[in-house]
Amino acid sequence: MIIAIDGPAAAGKGTLARRLAAHLGYAYLDTGLLYRATGWRVVAAGGDPEDPAAAEAAARALDPADLDAPALRGDEAAQAASKVSAVPGVRAALLAFQRAFAHHPPAGYGGAVLDGRDIGTVVCRDAPVKIFLTASVDSRAERRLKELRRRGIDAIPARVLQDMKERDERDMSRADAPLRPADDAFLLDTTDKDADAAFAVALGHILKIAAG
Ligand code: DC
Numbered sequence: 080m081i082i083a084i085d086g087p088a089a090a091g092k093g094t095l096a097r098r099l100a101a102h103l104g105y106a107y108l109d110t111g112l113l114y115r116a117t118g119w120r121v122v123a124a125g126g127d128p129e130d131p132a133a134a135e136a137a138a139r140a141l142d143p144a145d146l147d148a149p150a151l152r153g154d155e156a157a158q159a160a161s162k163v164s165a166v167p168g169v170r171a172a173l174l175a176f177q178r179a180f181a182h183h184p185p186a187g188y189g190g191a192v193l194d195g196r197d198i199g200t201v202v203c204r205d206a207p208v209k210i211f212l213t214a215s216v217d218s219r220a221e222r223r224l225k226e227l228r229r230r231g232i233d234a235i236p237a238r239v240l241q242d243m244k245e246r247d248e249r250d251m252s253r254a255d256a257p258l259r260p261a262d263d264a265f266l267l268d269t270t271d272k273d274a275d276a277a278f279a280v281a282l283g284h285i286l287k288i289a290a291g
Contacts, residue, residue, distance in 0.1 A: 084193070085198050091222070091277055210267055267284075
């Protein structure tokens, strides 16, 4: 079983994916982390994440240990991720790993949950469950602000909103695998839903599909 969860930044994909994976006994892959680690690798080496050659080389050199860096959670890494993710060579370099994880999750797991931007449209077009999670840009910016403050980062609200809009625009307008719902995706708007309510709706949808 493969569950694909896509949507814009801070829509609650990670929280939902993690909870579904724990509940169902499935393995979880945060694919955004692969792009963040790629972008961060370029930035840390003093490079430009929009330079296709540097970005692709970083994606090809990615090491599992790179995924543990705390800096990947920050907004600088998020912006770098959004930039390298527009480079087709980067997407191609990360595709095989994501597909292998989806189809052959680590031992002991009954399936896989992947979250990202193109899981239902490109990485796992055959996934039986596809969920596209959205929320208004204002509520997503508010959630991101709270999350940053929880981590002790004193962010400026207008700046967080602006970053979110820039990232949405870049992720939706890139030529290769732009952010959009798959034709067969279940749309779940979390603007007025907390994590518990979103989980309940998503699980209900999955159980309906599993029952045939
Ligand atoms: O989900 P996130 O915020 O960690 O993602 C960071 C960036 O990585 C996002 O702005 C676009 C890119 N990304 C992507 O292009 N495709 C994915 N499957 C996941 C993330």
